[in-house]
Amino acid sequence: MGYRTYTCPIARECGGCEWLAVPYPIQLRRKQEQVEGLIAGMAEKDGAEVEPIAGMDDPVRYRHKAATPFAHARGGRVASGFYAAGTHRIVPCEECLVEDPRARRVLNGVARVAERLHVPPYDEDRGVGVLRHAVVRCGWKTDDVLLTLVTRVEELRDERRLVRELRAACPEVTSIVQNVNDRRTNAILGRRCRTLFGPGLMRDRLLGCDFEIGPTSFYQTNPEQTEVLYRLAIAGASGARRALDAYCGTGTIGICLASSEDDVEIVGVEQVRGAVASARRNATANGVDGRCHFVAADATDWMAREGAAERFDAVIMDPPRAGSTPEFLAGVAALGPERVVYVSCNVVTQARDLELLRGRGYRLVRVTPVDMFPHTKHVETVAILERR
Structure with a gap:
């Protein structure tokens, strides 16, 4: 069976899409194997499942x-x-296979x-x-x-x-x-x-919710796959009456959850004040400001100081590539939510953090890889844990 492959005239010089010459089904298989290699052991111990990776139907023009x-x-x-791989020499580009066509024209x-x-x-x-x-x-x-x-x-x-x-x-x-x-x-x-x-x-x-994005706001680059990612996160927190959205940025996951479930209350914590201001405006724009409350604070400090007096059924966390910290994970365990939804852009640091959560009384239920960046080695994952 033949697979469609993609070509780019500057692929070798640019190096941004290092797997471009690899047929897409093989890319997905490699990413699945990467996640299973890091997660399968603990998943087997907990009776959990590593689900098949969610890929794209047409993995081009996805970067917005x-x-x-x-x-x-x-x-x-x-x-x-683009900078040539490993250098600061600029490689000219008239059109990029993985970008929205408007982007390179403007640049x-x-x-x-x-x-x-x-x-x-x-x-x-x-x-x-x-x-x-x-x-x-x-x-x-x-x-x-x-x-x-x-x-x-x-x-x-x-x-x-x-x-x-x-x-x-x-x-x-x-x-x-x-x-x-x-x-x-x-x-x-x-x-x-x-x-x-x-x-x-x-x-x-x-997911039917409107968001404002400023020049410094964090917003996922591939919105089509972001919807896949968020649906998985929302399913993991479904049924919660109160949910903590840590590392909440401009409130995207929490607001989508609040819009999909009428009886959930969201508390979002984010240390970037500009992002918190945007999150509040986004909640108002989507009619969920009465059930979404956003706090400008370091999530670890907030849990130790104020969160200890609150009860949450679910905690949603989407940390940076470096992953979370032992202090933060200890704070999550101290809150004692029934479920933890861990969204990650780096399965290596996620696997490390999952071991810490498992050691603090949680068991792995499900892990789903999502291909957010086709033609690269990167893979995102959503892991769902439940309190033992």
């Missing part, structure tokens, strides 16, 4: 967020594209406008120049396109003309934001933002 660095090129040109349009207006790209060796990166977020269920220009300096020469030229070159853009990053760092975004055009954010829809 894209970015480019900028650099000087010959003849006064401004280079944009390359920014480079052409910078050339015409003589906006100097950032020189990372000398720490001079103006334009460092551009980041584009494209709506999945909406036509919104948010463009963020990352600059080294706050003041932009002839700012009105710059905005006018960008709008002409990129008519699909609905908001333009400037983000200032004046640090000598590899991090793309800085701490300060200001709106140059439009509302300064974009809106999108997941």
Whole structure:
């Protein structure tokens, strides 16, 4: 039986889709084996199941967020594209197989406008120049396109003309934001933002819920698979009367849960204050603000200080790639929820954390891999645990 394969003219130089030449069913099999290799032992002990991986029907054009660095090129040109694997040499890209088609058109349009207006790209060796990166977020269920220009300096020469030229070159853009990053760092975004055009954010829809996404908000890159991920998380917390959404970001999982179940109350905890403000607005926009309460705090500290006096039937956790901490997991166990829903973008750290939860009185019920990033080695997982 033959499998469809995908090709890209810059695949070897770019290196972003390291499994592009591997037939997609084989990619899924490898990811399934990776998860089973780390989880199957504890799953067998607990009588749990590692379910088949949830892949995509058509694994292309799934990335709705894209970015480019900028650099000087010959003849006064401004280079944009991807860094070649293991280097800071920019590989030009006209169209990317895995991105929303609007994204790369806008990013390359920014480079052409910078050339015409003589906006100097950032020189990372000398720490001079103006334009460092551009980041584009494209709506999945909406036509919104948010463009963020990352600059080294706050003041932009002839700012009105710059905005006018960008709008002409990129008519699909609905908001333009400037983000200032004046640090000598590899991090793309800085701490300060200001709106140059439009509302300064974009809106999108997941599982029938509306969300606002700002330039620094965490929002999953692949919204189609995000719905798969969230359905699994919601099923794991189904029936809970009160649920704690830790690492809640802009409230997406908790709000989707509250919208799907009329009698659940959500408490979301997130240490980024801007994200908490967005979460509250998102709850109001979806008519669940009476049942969703968001707190700006470190989740571990909050559980030790205030959460100890509260009762939760379920805890939903979606930590960063580094996973959670022993202190946080101890706090979860101290709350004593009937179920823990652990959403992870790194099954290695998740497996470590699951062992800690199992040692604190929980048993594994189900683990489901989700292919969020086809043609790469990355795999996401949703693990459901119950109190013994």
